[in-house]
Amino acid sequence: QTVVTQEPSFSVSPGGTVTLTCGLSSGSVSTSYYPSWYQQTPGQPPRTLIYSTNTRSSGVPDRFSGSILGNKAALTITGAQADDECYYYCVLFMGSGIWVFGGGTKLTVL
Amino acid sequence: EVQLLESGGGLVQPGGSLRLSCAASGFTFSSYAMSWVRQAPGKGLEWVSSFSAAADGTYYADSVKGRFTISRDNSKNTLYLQMNSLRAEDTAVYYCAKVVQIRPREGFDYWGQGTLVTVSS
Numbered sequence: 001q002t003v004v005t006q007e008p009s010f011s012v013s014p015g016g017t018v019t020l021t022c023g024l025s026s027g028s029v030s031t032s033y034y035p036s037w038y039q040q041t042p043g044q045p046p047r048t049l050i051y052s053t054n055t056r057s058s059g060v061p062d063r064f065s066g067s068i069l070g071n072k073a074a075l076t077i078t079g080a081q082a083d084d085e086c087y088y089y090c091v092l093f094m095g096s097g098i099w100v101f102g103g104g105t106k107l108t109v110l
Numbered sequence: 111e112v113q114l115l116e117s118g119g120g121l122v123q124p125g126g127s128l129r130l131s132c133a134a135s136g137f138t139f140s141s142y143a144m145s146w147v148r149q150a151p152g153k154g155l156e157w158v159s160s161f162s163a164a165a166d167g168t169y170y171a172d173s174v175k176g177r178f179t180i181s182r183d184n185s186k187n188t189l190y191l192q193m194n195s196l197r198a199e200d201t202a203v204y205y206c207a208k209v210v211q212i213r214p215r216e217g218f219d220y221w222g223q224g225t226l227v228t229v230s231s
Contacts, residue, residue: 036217
């Protein structure tokens with residue numbers, strides 16, 4: 001069974017840059033997996049940041065960007081702000097209409 | 111403005127059934143695939159099911175296959191999830207999500223507020 005991997009936690013300083021990654025337990029992530037990224041604060045629904053690897057969703061500031069770095073999908077946040085502190089999830093399209101989410105990364109801004 | 115409003119959650123006993131609804135507005139519902147995603151208390155997101163708008167299929171996670179059925183009524187702009195043989199591990203907030211395109215592939219761009227399903231005796 002394919003597992004989508006994310007860092008369980010990450011820290012960034014205010015104003016700093018952080019790159020979160022999304023990988024596969026076996027194999028490499030490519031654009032063919034249409035990686036997408038979601039932001040979630042506790043008690044709230046997810047908010048879409050990025051879909052199709054690097055397309056920003058409506059209203060998402062350009063501080064958030066998506067890419068493929070090596071064998072993983074990546075979400076880069078520049079100019080980190082206090083309200084960026086929350087959970088980030090990636091999801092990969094596995095084909096045949098099936099998606100698999102990663103376990104999420106808890107980002108701390110301090 | 112895109113809006114997705116889930117309803118139908120509640121407390122149900124193990125082995126019971128429940129039907130969730132998602133009323134959509136602000137976009138051409140019939141032109142987009144739709145999905146259900148759930149989140150167990152304190153846990154991450156889990157994709158549950160999707161319905162293509164291209165009439166080429168419905169899709170399910172292995173954890174719900176054979177027990178859950180997704181459907182849509184384009185005349186009512188509504189997505190449904192019929193959940194049968196419910197188990198304690200199905201306890202979660204269930205989110206309705208709009209897919210970016212007509213077929214499930216690119217990801218989700220809009221989310222509802224969610225509806226809580228609790229399976230307990």
